[in-house]
Amino acid sequence: MATTTRQGNVIDRFRDRAILPITYGGVIVGFVGRRHPDAGDDHGPKYLNSPSGALFAKRDVLYGHHLLAPGPVPVIVEGAMDAIAVTLAGQGAFVGVAPLGTALTEEQTLLLRGGPPPVIATDADNAGHVAAENTF
Numbered sequence: 001m002a003t004t005t006r007q008g009n010v011i012d013r014f015r016d017r018a019i020l021p022i023t024y025g026g027v028i029v030g031f032v033g034r035r036h037p038d039a040g041d042d043h044g045p046k047y048l049n050s051p052s053g054a055l056f057a058k059r060d061v062l063y064g065h066h067l068l069a070p071g072p073v074p075v076i077v078e079g080a081m082d083a084i085a086v087t088l089a090g091q092g093a094f095v096g097v098a099p100l101g102t103a104l105t106e107e108q109t110l111l112l113r114g115g116p117p118p119v120i121a122t123d124a125d126n127a128g129h130v131a132a133e134n135t136f
Contacts, residue, residue, distance in 0.1 A: 001031070014048060020080050022049070022056065022100065023066045030056035032063060032080050032100060047079055049100050058100035065111045067095045074118040076104065076135055078128060086121065094119070104135045 003013040017033030030050030035043050049058050064083040068074055072095045075086045079098050086096030097118075099108055112118055120135050122128035 013050075016043065017048065018081075020063070020084075022061055022063060024056075024061050026066070027055075029061065030058075034079070034081055045101070047101050058102055059105045060107045061100060062097040062108045062111050063100055064095060064097040065108075068097070068111070068115060069095075070115055073116045074112055076118050076120050076122075078122050078131055082121075082123075103131070 001013055002010050004010055014031065014033035016039070017035050019031050019033045021028045022030040022032055032050075033048045035046055035048070050056055052058065063080040064087060065074075067087060072090065072093055075083075075090070075094050075096050077083050077086055077096050077098050080100075083096030083098040086094055090096070097112075099105070120132050122132040122135070
């Protein structure tokens with residue numbers, strides 16, 4: 001949750017962000033922080049993940065995958081907040097899942113096996129179109 005600056009000061013890694021837990025196998029393995037929508041790019045990336053380590057590698061986990069079950073349709077979106085919105089709006093029929101700042105990886109697709117085929121629902125901007133093509 002903390003990081004050291006170049007000057008040697010310890011600071012809150014996720015300062016000024018909404019922080020969401022990333023779970024795998026029922027265990028919190030990391031966090032994703034979403035910057036305020038009104039904050040500009042000078043406040044860092046839109047989403048900031050925990051650094052990779054023994055418990056967490058973003059290429060291996062989909063945000064929201066812990067909610068997948070044989071019935072609901074997984075909906076692949078771009079970010080954790082989108083995944084939460086889809087899950088809430090889906091009323092049990094859909095579960096939002098999101099790669100953690102990476103293109104969808106082979107390891108992440110393995111988490112989708114055994115259920116209904118996923119729906120890709122990325123944003124309608126250029127980045128969303130690129131993400132949808134890469135995911136497909």
